Amino acid sequence: MPGSIALEARGLYKSFGGVLAIADVSFSVREGSLTAAIGPNGAGKTTLFNLVTNLYPPDAGSASCFGIDLTGHPPDTVAALGLVRTFQTARAFPGMTVLENVLVGAHLRVRARAWQQALWLRAVRDEERAIRRQAEALLEVVGLADRRDDSAISLPLGAQKLLEVIRALMARPRLLLLDEPAAGLNDVETAELARLLLAVRAAGVTLMVVEHNMSLVMGIADDIIVLDLGRVIATGPPAAVQVNPRVIEAYLGREAETA
Ligand SMILES: Nc1ncnc2c1ncn2[C@@H]1O[C@H](COP(=O)(O)OP(=O)(O)OP(=O)(O)O)[C@@H](O)[C@H]1O
Numbered sequence: 644m645p646g647s648i649a650l651e652a653r654g655l656y657k658s659f660g661g662v663l664a665i666a667d668v669s670f671s672v673r674e675g676s677l678t679a680a681i682g683p684n685g686a687g688k689t690t691l692f693n694l695v696t697n698l699y700p701p702d703a704g705s706a707s708c709f710g711i712d713l714t715g716h717p718p719d720t721v722a723a724l725g726l727v728r729t730f731q732t733a734r735a736f737p738g739m740t741v742l743e744n745v746l747v748g749a750h751l752r753v754r755a756r757a758w759q760q761a762l763w764l765r766a767v768r769d770e771e772r773a774i775r776r777q778a779e780a781l782l783e784v785v786g787l788a789d790r791r792d793d794s795a796i797s798l799p800l801g802a803q804k805l806l807e808v809i810r811a812l813m814a815r816p817r818l819l820l821l822d823e824p825a826a827g828l829n830d831v832e833t834a835e836l837a838r839l840l841l842a843v844r845a846a847g848v849t850l851m852v853v854e855h856n857m858s859l860v861m862g863i864a865d866d867i868i869v870l871d872l873g874r875v876i877a878t879g880p881p882a883a884v885q886v887n888p889r890v891i892e893a894y895l896g897r898e899a900e901t902a
């Protein structure tokens with residue numbers, strides 16, 4: 644329902660050894676929105692995704708997805724609730740074609756049981772066909788339809804990243820978390836990604852996107868959450884976040900350190 648909350652985090656904490664990676668992080672993502680999480684390297688963005696998908700448990704705090712508390716759910720159950728994510732370092736699966744790489748994403752939602760598959764009932768066959776059609780349609784959207792039978796790792800890096808996003812879409816998420824989908828993409832691929840993300844949002848899927856590409860973020864995000872040193876330092880629409888002194892300082896400060 645528009646106006647309701649897709650993802651809510653309350654007082655999350657996580658440290659690794661002496662490093663406080665996430666400190667008292669609370670935020671909410673509006674259903675139907677495209678929310679970006681930004682912040683300098685090491686700000687805790689990926690850790691935040693790892694916490695809400697329960698890749699590891701928070702030291703304190705909790706998160707809920709569409710009102711359901713995520714605490715204690717293993718990652719595959721989290722996905723079954725409709726929360727699907729991609730990984731910052733993910734690449735196409737080797738030894739598989741482009742189409743097969745996309746089809747892998749559907750395993751999360753194939754409801755047919757093993758014995759049904761064994762008997763190859765019509766329902767299963769229809770479902771398999773529908774899945775294949777959806778995969779082909781998504782490949783069409785990102786301009787990879789004519790490469791469906793090629794080895795996936797033969798694709799340029801940018802195309803492999805787009806493949807990863809459409810693989811995640813095959814799971815029919817209600818909330819899709821993307822960790823730096825534009826990393827390594829050239830300008831043309833980035834524009835394609837932007838179009839895809841806007842189409843996904845238009846289809847009613849809520850998106851939370853971690854990204855360093857500021858022009859992409861400022862161009863497509865409804866809301867932005869800014870992290871620095873594990874803490875939320877600003878939230879709001881792009882126009883407000885862009886001119887927020889704390890945000891500017893976080894970015895400039897870090898640049899000065901590495902200069
Ligand atoms: N599994 C881990 N073990 C130890 N330290 C970790 C682990 N994961 C993250 N960290 C540390 O936590 C902090 C936040 O890291 P995180 O990867 O969440 O940042 P990020 O915002 O995603 O950065 P980037 O933009 O570079 O991807 C960093 O100091 C990092 O070194």
Ligand SMILES: [Mg+2]
Nearest residue numbers: 688689690731
């Ligand atoms: Mg990261």
